[in-house]
Amino acid sequence: MTKIVFKDIRIAGISGAVPKNKVNNLKDHKFISLEERKKAIKLTGINEYRKALTSQCTSDFCELAAKKLLKDLRIKSDSIDGIIFITQTPDYILPSTACLLQNKLGCYQTTLAFDVNLGCSGFVYGLYIACSFIQGGSLKRVLLLVGDTQTKLSYNKDKNVVFLLGDAGTATIIEASPGAPEIKMKFMTDGSRYDKLIVPAGGFRFPSSKETRTIKTQADGGIRSGEHIYMDGMEIFNFSIIDVVKTVKEFIEDENIEIEEIDYLILHQANKFMTDKIAKKLMFSPEKVLYSLDYYGNTSCASIPLTIVHHFSKMQDKSYKRCLLSGFGVGLSWGVVDILLEDICCPPVIEY
Amino acid sequence: MKDLFLKRFVEAIEREDETKMEDEFRNYEEWDSLASLSLVSMIDDEYSINFSHNELEKMKTVKDIYDFIVSKSV
Numbered sequence: 001m002t003k004i005v006f007k008d009i010r011i012a013g014i015s016g017a018v019p020k021n022k023v024n025n026l027k028d029h030k031f032i033s034l035e036e037r038k039k040a041i042k043l044t045g046i047n048e049y050r051k052a053l054t055s056q057c058t059s060d061f062c063e064l065a066a067k068k069l070l071k072d073l074r075i076k077s078d079s080i081d082g083i084i085f086i087t088q089t090p091d092y093i094l095p096s097t098a099c100l101l102q103n104k105l106g107c108y109q110t111t112l113a114f115d116v117n118l119g120c121s122g123f124v125y126g127l128y129i130a131c132s133f134i135q136g137g138s139l140k141r142v143l144l145l146v147g148d149t150q151t152k153l154s155y156n157k158d159k160n161v162v163f164l165l166g167d168a169g170t171a172t173i174i175e176a177s178p179g180a181p182e183i184k185m186k187f188m189t190d191g192s193r194y195d196k197l198i199v200p201a202g203g204f205r206f207p208s209s210k211e212t213r214t215i216k217t218q219a220d221g222g223i224r225s226g227e228h229i230y231m232d233g234m235e236i237f238n239f240s241i242i243d244v245v246k247t248v249k250e251f252i253e254d255e256n257i258e259i260e261e262i263d264y265l266i267l268h269q270a271n272k273f274m275t276d277k278i279a280k281k282l283m284f285s286p287e288k289v290l291y292s293l294d295y296y297g298n299t300s301c302a303s304i305p306l307t308i309v310h311h312f313s314k315m316q317d318k319s320y321k322r323c324l325l326s327g328f329g330v331g332l333s334w335g336v337v338d339i340l341l342e343d344i345c346c347p348p349v350i351e352y
Numbered sequence: 353m354k355d356l357f358l359k360r361f362v363e364a365i366e367r368e369d370e371t372k373m374e375d376e377f378r379n380y381e382e383w384d385s386l387a388s389l390s391l392v393s394m395i396d397d398e399y400s401i402n403f404s405h406n407e408l409e410k411m412k413t414v415k416d417i418y419d420f421i422v423s424k425s426v
Binding site: 036039040043159160232233234235237238241242273277 | 384385386388389392393396402403404405408
């Protein structure tokens with residue numbers, strides 16, 4: 001496979017929206033002892049996260065984020081050539097939620113629009129798709145909407161996920177920009193470990209039934225139903241510190257990247273214990289590693305863009321920041337992107 | 353090497369009480385999913401060895417973990 005390189009394309013801006021409703025890892029989860037709650041916070045680094053209301057869908061947060069971004073960039077929705085919505089929590093099984101958003105955002109009918117089902121690797125894959133469509137020549141401007149309401153897929157008494165998973169929606173504008181520096185990327189997939197992070201039932205392989213909806217003790221000892229998220233913590237941990245580190249290291253070597261030239265390393269916000277380890281193995285000093293999980297938890301595909309917004313919206317000088325992004329997880333799917341964020345528009349995170 | 357391993361093991365899982373090689377570590381008060389991740393992390397850091405969930409399942413005593421490390425170090 002040849003290297004993935006894009007030219008004359010830039011990110012114009014990124015915005016994010018999160019539910020106003022907070023879950024506090026220390027004060028809530030009364031079914032778990034205080035001691036265990038403290039331990040979990042220490043391991044994950046997550047103090048609190050946001051939980052969408054029943055009436056709120058991922059697309060609502062992405063729509064808000066998109067409208068704010070378009071306003072601040074002074075771009076009209078009719079200049080958007082493509083809408084890509086990356087999520088595991090769409091409004092409907094069908095149609096693609098991106099189609100509804102084409103209408104809600106007032107885009108032309110000539111707009112391409114579709115959903116992509118990816119989680120933690122979603123943002124970096126989304127950048128690849130958007131850049132490919134622009135480099136292909138036909139599209140000038142793409143709206144990449146990335147987010148999830150994972151709390152709706154987690155069982156709220158499952159110790160494995162209740163401290164971790166939060167909700168958010170983000171919007172990114174990617175556009176053709178003559179002279180913009182190269183964006184380099186690398187992607188990987190390993191379907192042999194598909195079952196390490198999964199909602200086992202409720203799809204078509206194991207359709208929803210009274211049995212799959214029953215909360216019970218599962219094979220791994222965890223308590224949840226077949227239609228809730230299951231994560232094999234140890235396998236995902238091993239995957240992150242072995243496979244993800246290997247891919248990023250190889251990418252850095254192949255592309256002759258000097259660590260000193262990278263301003264920020266932005267990893268999928270899985271949990272602090274894991275991401276600290278990855279950063280350490282990649283030999284990035286702590287001040288270069290950006291985090292937002294302490295406030296928002298692990299927000300699936302939204303975690304990288306949300307982290308960028310969280311920091312860049314407050315940054316004094318964001319004129320020229322070279323960033324190494326890496327999303328990894330469910331699939332198993334992972335990817336790494338080397339990109340220059342040049343004076344991107346970043347409104348503060350919206351609470352809804 | 354055995355003493356150093358025990359020291360690292362105890363630190364990783366934050367155990368304060370006496371620890372013997374014959375102990376079944378799953379019976380420890382300190383043993384939970386967080387402890388198991390800390391253990392995996394320590395063994396990766398100190399011995400550059402990784403193991404899967406299945407391999408850990410087979411280990412019952414502290415000595416089993418040590419023996420596993422020795423076998424992989426050869």
